[in-house]
Amino acid sequence: MTIEIxxxxxxxxxxxxxxxxxxxxxxxxxxxxxxxxxxxxxxxEGDEVRGMFLEHYPQMTEKYLEKxxxxxxxxxxxxxxxxxxxxxxxxxxDPIVLVAAWTxxxxxxxxxxxxxxxxxxxxxxxxxxxxxxxxxxWVIKNTPAG
Amino acid sequence: MTIEIxxxxxxxxxxxxxxxxxxxxxxxxxxxxxxxxxxxxxxxEGDEVRGMFLEHYPQMTEKYLEKxxxxxxxxxxxxxxxxxxxxxxxxxxDPIVLVAAWTxxxxxxxxxxxxxxxxxxxxxxxxxxxxxxxxxxWVIKNTPAG
Amino acid sequence: xxxxxxxxxxxxxxxxxxxxxxxxxxxxxxAEVWQQVAxxxxxxxxxxxxxxxxxxxxxxxxxDGDEVAFFPPVTGGGHDH
Amino acid sequence: xxxxxxxxxxxxxxxxxxxxxxxxxxxxxxAEVWQQVAxxxxxxxxxxxxxxxxxxxxxxxxxDGDEVAFFPPVTGGGHDH
Numbered sequence: 001m002t003i004e005i006x007x008x009x010x011x012x013x014x015x016x017x018x019x020x021x022x023x024x025x026x027x028x029x030x031x032x033x034x035x036x037x038x039x040x041x042x043x044x045e046g047d048e049v050r051g052m053f054l055e056h057y058p059q060m061t062e063k064y065l066e067k068x069x070x071x072x073x074x075x076x077x078x079x080x081x082x083x084x085x086x087x088x089x090x091x092x093x094d095p096i097v098l099v100a101a102w103t104x105x106x107x108x109x110x111x112x113x114x115x116x117x118x119x120x121x122x123x124x125x126x127x128x129x130x131x132x133x134x135x136x137x138w139v140i141k142n143t144p145a146g
Numbered sequence: 147m148t149i150e151i152x153x154x155x156x157x158x159x160x161x162x163x164x165x166x167x168x169x170x171x172x173x174x175x176x177x178x179x180x181x182x183x184x185x186x187x188x189x190x191e192g193d194e195v196r197g198m199f200l201e202h203y204p205q206m207t208e209k210y211l212e213k214x215x216x217x218x219x220x221x222x223x224x225x226x227x228x229x230x231x232x233x234x235x236x237x238x239x240d241p242i243v244l245v246a247a248w249t250x251x252x253x254x255x256x257x258x259x260x261x262x263x264x265x266x267x268x269x270x271x272x273x274x275x276x277x278x279x280x281x282x283x284w285v286i287k288n289t290p291a292g
Numbered sequence: 293x294x295x296x297x298x299x300x301x302x303x304x305x306x307x308x309x310x311x312x313x314x315x316x317x318x319x320x321x322x323a324e325v326w327q328q329v330a331x332x333x334x335x336x337x338x339x340x341x342x343x344x345x346x347x348x349x350x351x352x353x354x355x356d357g358d359e360v361a362f363f364p365p366v367t368g369g370g371h372d373h
Numbered sequence: 374x375x376x377x378x379x380x381x382x383x384x385x386x387x388x389x390x391x392x393x394x395x396x397x398x399x400x401x402x403x404a405e406v407w408q409q410v411a412x413x414x415x416x417x418x419x420x421x422x423x424x425x426x427x428x429x430x431x432x433x434x435x436x437d438g439d440e441v442a443f444f445p446p447v448t449g450g451g452h453d454h
Contacts, residue, residue, distance in 0.1 A: 013160070013163040013166075014159065016159045017157065017159040017160065027188075027238070028186070028187055028188030028189075028239045029189075030187070031185055031186075031187045031371045031372030032182070032183070032184060032185070033182070033184075034180070034181070034182050034183075034259075035179075035181040035182075036178070036180050036252065036256070036451075037178070037179040037180075037451070038177060038179075038450050038453050039176055039177055039179065039451060039452065040174070040177075040451075040452045041174055041175065041176070041177045041250070041453075042173075042174030042175070043174075043175075044452065052452075054449070055381060055382050056449070057381055057423075057444065059426055060423060060442070061449075063426050063427075064426075092173070093174045096450070096451050097449070097450050097451050104372065105372050106184065106263065106372040109182070109372075110182070110256065110259075110260055114256055117451075120449060120450050121447075121448075121449060121450035121451075122447070123447060124447060124449050125421075125444060125447050125449070126448065126450070127381060127383075127444070127445065127447060127448050127449070128449070128452075129382070138383045138445070138448075139448040140448070141446045142446075142447070142448050142449075142450060177451050177452045177453030178453035183370070184369050184371060185370060185371065186370075187372075190371065195371075198371075201301050202368070203342075203345070203361060203363070205345055206345035206361070209345050209346075210345075231368065231369075242369070242370050243369050243370050249453075250453065251453050252451060263369060263370075266368060267366075267367075267369035267370075268366070269366060270366060270368050270369075271300065271340075271342075271363060272366055272368025272369070273300060273367050273368070274368070274371075284301060284302040284364070284367075285367040286364075286365070286367070288365075288366070288367050288368075288369060
């Protein structure tokens with residue numbers, strides 16, 4: 001189980017390939033992997049967005065993400081989990097977040113990945129400030145599960 | 147929207163990286179990607195499994211997968227979809243199936259990916275024959291959403 | 293009336309052939325095509341069938357040149373059941 | 374009693390500082406810490422707060438050496454809302 005806060009750009013598919021290569025003891029054990037990748041768009045609420053700054057609360061963020069992975073591990077039979085979350089300056093089309101869950105059965109993989117991203121979005125201390133053409137604005141709130 | 151039946155091994159993360167690189171007109175448009183990868187396990191129903199043969203109905207399989215992607219495109223706002231399914235001889239730890247959905251919002255990405263894999267498993271003409279240590283056996287049925 | 297009949301997976305093994313081209317002179321439905329090729333074996337309840345690569349029912353009507361397929365329940369997708 | 378107070382995001386900008394170390398002689402709860410640092414501004418209803426990096430409530434008790442943080446609703450994850 002790995003949680004990473006990254007200040008630089010990352011390639012989610014590359015990260016998944018690397019991570020899975022290190023899961024050597026689990027080869028042949030998992031039948032299902034569900035991955036969610038959240039990407040920066042170039043529009044939001046009808047406005048063009050040119051980039052953004054993602055602020056976080058160092059240490060508390062990591063602590064909170066650990067908490068939700070432990071909760072997920074109690075609810076589902078998980079062989080492994082990976083969470084990577086970007087902070088700092090982010091440009092459109094950049095991946096912001098990656099969550100992945102490896103399980104024996106597919107229902108658990110879907111449910112755990114969904115749980116992780118919903119808990120992450122609703123409670124983990126990150127804040128987005130978008131750069132519009134003429135001004136900046138803080139994103140006020142994440143809509144639930146939209 | 148791409149559907150592929152593959153006779154050889156594939157790396158799902160590599161396929162996703164390559165596929166996404168060709169989605170040039172959609173850069174910055176999608177905010178969410180959900181991916182499901184089904185992998186061959188080395189055990190099933192309590193038995194060691196050393197490999198398997200995946201049979202399909204050429205052309206009907208492709209036709210059926212096209213049908214479910216069109217149904218998904220009617221139900222959700224999808225920017226793109228990718229399905230890759232392996233056929234032929236498969237070894238433990240080999241990816242068997244990849245489904246991926248790109249959307250603006252995460253709920254649609256999760257729901258569409260789940261829909262695609264459930265429809266694929268329940269109705270698309272593929273059949274698995276497992277190689278156990280002492281004998282071969284046809285997998286009788288996929289359990290629903292387990 | 294020329295009909296191409298195909299069998300897949302465990303049914304293909306049991307029938308000991310991948311398929312057969314028949315002259316279905318008296319068969320008007322899929323069930324009747326089955327009767328002609330299966331040597332009197334009743335149509336298994338869980339068997340799936342298709343006409344020209346679309347799922348069909350036992351009473352679906354077949355026409356000259358059709359491809360009719362019979363196969364067991366499908367088991368594609370990951371090994372995650 | 375020494376308390377480290379931190380502000381994040383729009384609140385950090387509004388307070389014009391990332392945080393402050395205070396001697397909270399009279400503050401026993403988070404709400405009282407807020408009163409001491411906010412110059413009389415009432416505690417905003419949607420503000421979130423944490424003590425030592427665990428979510429807390431306005432009436433949570435603070436102790437010497439605690440780190441208290443105030444921040445607006447969180448907006449992490451993808452840009453997929």
